[in-house]
Amino acid sequence: xxxxxVTFPGSNCDYDAYALVRHVMAEEVEFLxxxxxxxxxxELIILPGGFSYGDYLRSGAIARFSPIMEAVIKFANSGGLVxxxxxxxxxxxxxxxxxxxxxxxxxxxxxxHDVYLKVEETxxxxxxxxxxxxVIKMPIAHGDGNYYSIGEELRQLEDDGRVLxxxxxxxxxxxxxxxxxxxxxxxAGIVNMERNVLGMMPHPERAAEKILGSxxxxxxxxSVRAALLTLTTAGKA
Amino acid sequence: xxxxxxxxxxxxxLKDGVLDPEGKTIQKALSQMGYSEFLSVRTGRFFELEIExxxxxxxxxxxxxxxxxxxxxxxxxxxxxxx
Numbered sequence: 636x637x638x639x640x641v642t643f644p645g646s647n648c649d650y651d652a653y654a655l656v657r658h659v660m661a662e663e664v665e666f667l668x669x670x671x672x673x674x675x676x677x678e679l680i681i682l683p684g685g686f687s688y689g690d691y692l693r694s695g696a697i698a699r700f701s702p703i704m705e706a707v708i709k710f711a712n713s714g715g716l717v718x719x720x721x722x723x724x725x726x727x728x729x730x731x732x733x734x735x736x737x738x739x740x741x742x743x744x745x746x747x748h749d750v751y752l753k754v755e756e757t758x759x760x761x762x763x764x765x766x767x768x769x770v771i772k773m774p775i776a777h778g779d780g781n782y783y784s785i786g787e788e789l790r791q792l793e794d795d796g797r798v799l800x801x802x803x804x805x806x807x808x809x810x811x812x813x814x815x816x817x818x819x820x821x822x823a824g825i826v827n828m829e830r831n832v833l834g835m836m837p838h839p840e841r842a843a844e845k846i847l848g849s850x851x852x853x854x855x856x857x858s859v860r861a862a863l864l865t866l867t868t869a870g871k872a
Numbered sequence: 873x874x875x876x877x878x879x880x881x882x883x884x885x886l887k888d889g890v891l892d893p894e895g896k897t898i899q900k901a902l903s904q905m906g907y908s909e910f911l912s913v914r915t916g917r918f919f920e921l922e923i924e925x926x927x928x929x930x931x932x933x934x935x936x937x938x939x940x941x942x943x944x945x946x947x948x949x950x951x952x953x954x955x
Contacts, residue, residue: 740893741891741893742893783947
C-alpha cells in the first residue's frame, strides 16, 4: 500500500506515522506538504497529530483550510481512506467530514498517558484485523479531546455502529473514570457514514512496536492494508 | 449603507449546554475568593475586524467568515457588532 502523511506547520506525529509505515510495515510512504494539492496516488491519507498553527482559534480550524485539505476532502468524498489522529481528528470535524466537535477536556488538563480502548466495530477498513470487543492499549496526548455530539446526530452515529473505539478500563468496562476527557458515551474514534474516514484521539501510530510499550495500534494499519488488498483483488477480478 | 463600514467586532461564545470547563473553573475561583454571588461564568472570545469597505455585500461576507472560520457552528454562536 502507499500511504501519504500530511505535514502541517506544527505537526509533530508525522514522523511517527512515517516510521511506522516504512520501517515497521515495510510499505511505501510519502510526506505530503500542506501547501501542495497533490496526493501522489496514495491509498491512505494520514492527518497526523500535533498542534497545527499552534492550535490558534480552535484545534485544527486553520489547518482545515490548507490547500492540501481540499484534495483530501475530494479524495474522501470519492471513497478514499483517510485517518485523522488526534489533531487530524480535530481537522476532520472542523471540515465536516466527520460530525460533532472536539472541545476542551472536561478536566482542563492536557492528558498524556496510556488509555484502554474497546474495539466496538470490526466491520471497517480500519478495524477488521481486531477481534470483536478487543480491549487494547495506546497513548493519548491532547487538551481538546472531549468529543461533543448531541441529539439526532449522536443517535445516528450510535445506531449506524460508527463508533469504532471507546475509552474503557483494562477489563473493557465503559466507566466514567476511564474516560480521560469527558467525551460523550466514552467515544474515542468514529467513522463517517461511508466508513472510509476515521478520526480518533488516541495514537495507534505510537503503539505499534514493543519498545513503545504496546503493539495494539498496529492492527489499525494492518486493517487498512488488508482492506486495500481486498479492494485491489476485487478490482482485478 | 455598508459601503462606509470600516470596523466590526465579532463575539463568539459556546452554545448553551456545551461544557465550558474554563468558565466553570473561574466561577469556582471567584466563589473561593468570596464572590459567591457569581453563580455562573461563561467564557468566549471576540475579534476586532478592520474592513476595507468596497462592496455592498459586506454583511454577508462577515457572516461567511464567522460561520466558516471564526466560529464553529456545531458548538458556538456568534454575534456581530458593526461600528
